[in-house]
Amino acid sequence: MDRMLNFRLNFPPSPSLSRSRSSDRLAVVMVRPTSAGSCKQTVRALYGETIEVPCNDGNNKPEGLIFTKWKYIKDDGSIGELLVKHLQKDEATVSATDGYKNRVSIAENSSLLIARGSLADQRVFTCMVVSLSNLEEYSVEVKVNKIPSAPVIKNKAKELENGKLTTLGECVAESGNPAAILIWMKNNQPLVDDAKTIIIKSTVTKDPATNLSSTSSRLQYTASKEDMASQFTCMAKHVLGPDQVSSAEILPIHYPTEKVNLQVLSPSPIREGDNITLKCQADGNPPPTSFNFNIKGQRVPVTNKDIYTITGVTRADSGMYKCSLLNKDEMESTLFVTVSFLDASLSPKGNVVKKVGESLVVSLEKNSSAEAKVKWTKDKDTLDKLPSFSNLTYSDAGLYECDVSIEGIRRTFFFELTVEGTPKIRSLTKHRSTDGKHKVLICEAQGSPLPDVVWSVNGTNDDVAYVKGKATYKLTVVPSKNLTVTCEVINKLGSDKKEINVFSLFEEEKLSQDKSEGGAAQAKVIVGVVVGLFIAAALVGLIYWIYIKKSRQGSWKTGEKEAGTSEESKKLEENNHKV
Template sequence: MGSSSYLLGVFITAMFLQASSSSIPTIVGLYGETIEVPCNNGLVQSDDLMFTKWKYAKDDGTHGDLLVKQAHKEEATIQATDGYKARVSISANFSLLITKATLDDQRVFTCMLVWGTNVEEYPVEVEVRKSPLPPQIKDKAKELENGKLTKLGECAANDANPAADITWTKDGQTLVSDDKTILIIQKVTKDPSTGLSSTSSVLQYTAGKGDVGSQFICVATQEGATQASAPEIFTIHYPTEKVSLQVINKGPIKEGDDITLKCHADGSPPPTSFNFYLKDKKVPVMDNDTLTLPSVTRQSAGEYKCSLLDDESKQDSQDIDVHYLDLSVSPSGTVQKNQGDSLEVTVETNTSGVPQVSWTKDNEKLDKEPRFGPLSYQDAGLYVLEVSVAGIKKSHSFELDVQGKPTIKQLTEKASSDGNSKVLICEADGSPQPEVQWSINGTNEKSSYNQGQVIHRITVVPSKNLTVLCTVTNSLGEDSRAIYVPSVIVEEVPEGDRSTGNDQAKLIVGIVVGLILAAAIVGLIYWLYMKNSRQGSWKTREKEMGTSEEEKKLENHKPEV
């Protein structure tokens, strides 16, 4: 028997075989892609296998042949004569490959395996799936009217298998049709050429003021998978119910500021023209919701209003305060006063509120308002008054100069640190700054002047007891005072005697102290002698100390012992 006759007998025999399994396995392919239909779940024993044949169930219940792959040939023989002829092939594991899958491929495909006289068949049912195109909202409403049921739009999810289901959401919440304020109508159509289904859903919605800015989305769902459209926001028309007036300025309003008023209405779309009332003067403003008042004054304070252009009953008002500050201070500039005088300072303010007042003297803040009398040298300085209210600041300054004739407060002498010289210190008050003069020449002369006080130092080495005069002078007068200055005795100790110890040192100190006491006694006797000579009828021209000029000054000053 020829091979063709043998195959024919096998085919006739296979027609009478029935599938023993109670159910047929199902695989899912994707529309337009290649479907791989496995033979016996991919478990094919190729030993002694003569050939493999694939066939399919036609719509009329008969079978159509697709291809045959004989074991001893590399290529399969295509037997299909319909649309499958160019779309089918067989893989190395005997699976059927169907390219460019369509919905017509949703049928049963059977794999037949032949070993000698044994024939086995493995049917597989194929389903083809296709996700819908991304849903889109079309035929969108240009605007929604408050309280009116309006078609918001139509959502379409096209070319799917199976057909998608469409739902609508607003701000993430699913909308449900109630046949009153929300009405949703959905329908499904099938393309006769492709068999794909398209779903459309029309939403009619009753909008309110609370829907301003809300996002509407349509969602396509197919076997658990979802796709969402781009969100849509709709303009909602509703009449104005409330008008509000705002003052745009930040912080308190001061004289000279510009005031900007803004009128706002809650209608949609918002009105663009308003009436502004400037202290009962009506000013219509077209196509603008703001009005600026330049350089306001304190007279600008009062009530301001705005209203709708076509309905003045809908209005709002604001009271505007304009802050101001007037400051008048006397004296000003430079003020000269004598020590002990009083200075009257007058401060007058006119403000829109309670002012904050502060004083500084020579750039240092004072804890309280200064009092000027009786004046001292310490009161001299630059005074600045600063007054502020609601962000307005004004200041006034004057320079106080306290003058007085010089007065010596203290005249002292002290030994230098090495004991070889004397430091004389003359301290005096006076303004303008006094000039200090001594009746003796000195070294290391130092002087300081602060707040009317002058301190002058000199270093002297008197070889004998002296009465030294300090004189301070300025344009208003002078003052003098004398001080007794004992001589400084410096004992030279021979080099070889410096090791004699403490006894010799004590002896030298005793001698110095004795000489100082002797000089003091002599000075006292001389003073008594001079006093008696002035009171008696005799005088002497001999002097132990000073010059004739110094003698004249000393006649008016008693030496300090």
């Protein structure tokens, strides 16, 4: 329904306006508000900041603009005036007489500016634009928001009891508008009120001076042992965001002891002479501080600590150990403790000297808390097993080591076996050197200790090689005549010698030449014999042919009978074959 507005304007004369009296500067203008006056815009502002209320979004300077006026609806529904801005004046005229008197101003774009915004500014403000031809009103509803303070958990419980519904704490987010929504969380997961194990009650209160809202939420929670490390937080959600989360709270969970556990803190294995430290643990919270230790049948109570130490243990200390609560013996834990030990001895040991062919008995005795491992080596080389020494040879000599061990304990023994024997020459050989200018004699002998060698001639002795009782001696000579050379080997147990004939280099070359010439003569003789045999065979064939020819001519001359001639021919042929 349109309504007629009567108001007085104070402006210079204009030809577009009718006058009732020429000398009168006042006029009554009848205007109808446009449809824009019925629209209402909403603006959100921040508490404590300057509130800017737009006038038709800045589109508020029509042709013939006379003035702009701002007014508001009071709490009782009446209209209150704020200010007027005339086009001809630089400054606006503030008409407010209440709390807005020193807080309102107008911007260049005709927006209303309200300093130090508060919740009392949540109301409808109207911008009235008056021109020569029209009057327009634009209503704006102002909403003032404030982010509440970060949530804080207050009145926290000192501890929670297992299986018992307990007030964990109260979460508070203060001075917000609108009021914050509080959500309890455990390990970043929201808790849901089930009216049994989890009960959450939230309340909102307003400050009468500021009208700001504070939200509080109380959490009652039924804890379990699994909540020992649980983190409880409170999150505040608000329209202005972002979400705010309180500091995490970890509360101790009280529950009675259900299990006792006995441990050995000393490193394994425990050997004779070590200390054994026992620790008795209980799963209750708060944990018990006093216990009974049962040391192989002897009860030892300890107070205000959970460990007990046995010093300088022996193998006799191996056995069953127990611990229990000081006032509840039936709640106990048992543990078998083993003290490791290793006794071992080897016979023989040190330096052992034996003769070739003799026997040697080796014995190893051991006693240990666990099966011992035995490892044999000879001259640092691993043996599968200790060899038999029933008939000693030079190769049996060497350094034997025996390593006996169990976990954490090791014993090492050794003996060095020397096998002695009278020297014995195995071979005495000779050969010419590579350059052909020397003779090299090699004498190989067995014996221990290392035999000394004595040659019957002078020469150059090479290094002696001695391995496992076998010695090799070399002598380089330049014989000028034929010699008989003797190699003699000697040690403390005896000696042995052997001879070898050595030709001079000149005689050896002559013999070699004679052998070559004799071989040529032999070849000639063989060739002659072969040729003679061929000639003899040819002569025999020729004689036989002549003989057969003459025999046949004679029968034709005498005219003998064919039969007789045939018999004689056969006999003659048989005789010739025999020949």
